[in-house]
Amino acid sequence: MRVLIYSKIVASGRFWQQKLEEQSVQADLCASMEEAREILAMATHDAIIHIFDGNCSHNLEVLGRLRDGLNLPILVMTYGQQKHSTFEVLDAGADDFLPSSVDVRELFARVRCKCRATNARGHDIIYKSGVSIDMEAHEVRWQGRKIYPSSRELLILNELIANPQRIFTKQHLEILLYGYGYVAKSNTIEVFIHTLRKRTSPNAILTVRGVGYKLGLN
Structure with missing residues (x-):
């Protein structure tokens, strides 16, 4: 803890x-x-x-x-x-x-x-962004439509949804996915974010230039 x-x-x-x-x-x-x-x-x-x-x-x-x-x-x-x-x-x-x-x-x-x-x-979380997520059932819905993110995409999405006003750095998300000490490819997080946007909406996850990523609230 x-x-x-x-x-x-x-x-x-x-x-x-x-x-x-x-x-x-x-x-x-x-x-x-x-x-x-x-x-x-x-x-x-x-x-x-x-x-x-x-x-x-x-x-x-x-x-x-x-x-x-x-x-x-x-x-x-x-x-x-x-x-x-x-x-x-x-x-x-x-x-x-x-x-x-x-x-x-x-x-x-x-x-x-x-x-x-x-x-x-937090077992079933719904926010203004139209996302509901059930970590135990591995079920995610975007505006009522079921989507199928990978396990690592789900970890990122859950982190963003749990703190919708917070900006997450690339380093934070890398540690979330791989733990301390693992050196990920330079564009790994960008690829996951890009895929999540394709599954939801281009504005579902915002890029804060020079800082990181946050949930896009509609």
């Missing part, structure tokens, strides 16, 4: 990073939205842990930006005196709200629980 810890309080972020890694959880740490976007683009994460600092309005704003376009569970932890009501935090996009005094085993259990719930919701 891999999580992203967002914390402007470095000591607190490193504390929980160490605690989670002791539970065999790979934990990446960031302190800004720019860092968060870079880390999320480079690897697939299962959840985000957002540690609130003392800036009341800033916390909710960052939470909203983290939530925008991501289909990942976000667990919020407090730091110091609590300045937010539970309903404010949940309404702003959090999936859970925990005090900093929580035991790391409970935190890890809650992360696993939220990941299971997200995966269950």
